[in-house]
Amino acid sequence: MYKFFQEQLDNKINNLNLRTLTEYCPIDAVRVRRDDKEYLMMASNNYLGLTFDERVIEGAIKGAQQYGTGSGGSRLVSGTFPLFTDLERELAKFKNTEKALVFNTGYMANVGTISAIADKNTIIFSDALNHASIIDGCRLSRGSVKAYNHCDVDELKYLLKEVERNTRKLIVTDGVFSMDGDIAPLDKLYELSREYNALLMVDDAHATGTIGSGHGTAAYYGLEKEVDIQLGTLSKSLGSVGGYVAANSTIIDYLVNMSRSFIFSTALSPADIGAALAALHVLESDTSVLRRLQNNVNYMADCLNSIGIYATNDTPIFPILIGSNEDTLTVSNYLYNAGIIGTAIRPPTVPVGESRIRLTVTAAHNKEQIDYVCQSLHNALKQLDS
Numbered sequence: 001m002y003k004f005f006q007e008q009l010d011n012k013i014n015n016l017n018l019r020t021l022t023e024y025c026p027i028d029a030v031r032v033r034r035d036d037k038e039y040l041m042m043a044s045n046n047y048l049g050l051t052f053d054e055r056v057i058e059g060a061i062k063g064a065q066q067y068g069t070g071s072g073g074s075r076l077v078s079g080t081f082p083l084f085t086d087l088e089r090e091l092a093k094f095k096n097t098e099k100a101l102v103f104n105t106g107y108m109a110n111v112g113t114i115s116a117i118a119d120k121n122t123i124i125f126s127d128a129l130n131h132a133s134i135i136d137g138c139r140l141s142r143g144s145v146k147a148y149n150h151c152d153v154d155e156l157k158y159l160l161k162e163v164e165r166n167t168r169k170l171i172v173t174d175g176v177f178s179m180d181g182d183i184a185p186l187d188k189l190y191e192l193s194r195e196y197n198a199l200l201m202v203d204d205a206h207a208t209g210t211i212g213s214g215h216g217t218a219a220y221y222g223l224e225k226e227v228d229i230q231l232g233t234l235s236k237s238l239g240s241v242g243g244y245v246a247a248n249s250t251i252i253d254y255l256v257n258m259s260r261s262f263i264f265s266t267a268l269s270p271a272d273i274g275a276a277l278a279a280l281h282v283l284e285s286d287t288s289v290l291r292r293l294q295n296n297v298n299y300m301a302d303c304l305n306s307i308g309i310y311a312t313n314d315t316p317i318f319p320i321l322i323g324s325n326e327d328t329l330t331v332s333n334y335l336y337n338a339g340i341i342g343t344a345i346r347p348p349t350v351p352v353g354e355s356r357i358r359l360t361v362t363a364a365h366n367k368e369q370i371d372y373v374c375q376s377l378h379n380a381l382k383q384l385d386s
């Protein structure tokens, strides 16, 4: 009975593609400890560095003290405590929509939203590099899926043209692509969505707290009122855990009734929601956080360019494309020995032959740390060449 599993694992080992868990003990937003050695975290999505922010920790503590440690039930049955109402109201305001709805994770928000929206008469148009949770949402839905090449609006137009006008359609895209750090052409996608009568949904997991003055991709393009569904997570820039959808009341009311990942799962805990609400307040009121992030993004891009690696200062995600799993692991291990965590990203997260080190900077890094990372990366790549 177990032979199948061992064979699959052996395959992974042979392809240098086995994944294992590593325990790190967080010290602050950018440093972790393991076996008495300190490491610099360059692989997290904690872009605003808020996980150790006193104001956010206080939000978590207060939530637990006031409303207990667990929610005890799903949102519809018994789990909606007052912090949910506050957070959903603030998220809707923040995203400039009528309403918002919190899910337990961004993954569940994608899976629950796409599967609820796309019935068997719906065609979903999905960017080829969309996140796994979008892909899984498409799979769980009854709709059919047409993937278009990454950010290829011409191909998307061609695919949309082929479809009968009355067919229900959904265009879905990452706002900031998680493994490449580039920004979706949402303005062009919006034009196509109106021309061909399609709903438009953007996943702002990496865009909230990073672009559009922190408000995300729709805000970046000035399309907050126009994009039909803005989805995001509370677990990256907002330093907590959870996901959300911001949209008009029709869509939110529909999801409350139809989204299975929303309906059939116990609500997040008061500490989670208290932390997320506090983090949102920080993002809205303390402009120094966003400024520190952008300064670090600029600095990192300059550093990488100075060592001959092309980089832009659009987002805090810096993909260092290596190619093979073997070389990527060599660079990752070199960095690790230098006290830097830059995880090797391999298939199926990225296409075969496009393995990479995905480096991220946060508002909590400092210039010395960024200098050190670039220098170490430079040495690691030189060693690879020799």
Ligand SMILES: *Cc1c(COP(=O)(O)O)cnc(C)c1O
Pocket (backbone or CB within 6 Å): 105, 106, 107, 108, 110, 131, 133, 174, 178, 203, 205, 206, 233, 234, 235, 241, 242, 243
């Ligand atoms: C991380 C991520 C998600 C999932 O969010 P979680 O809250 O971590 O479940 C969804 N979409 C994208 C693009 C992501 O990068």
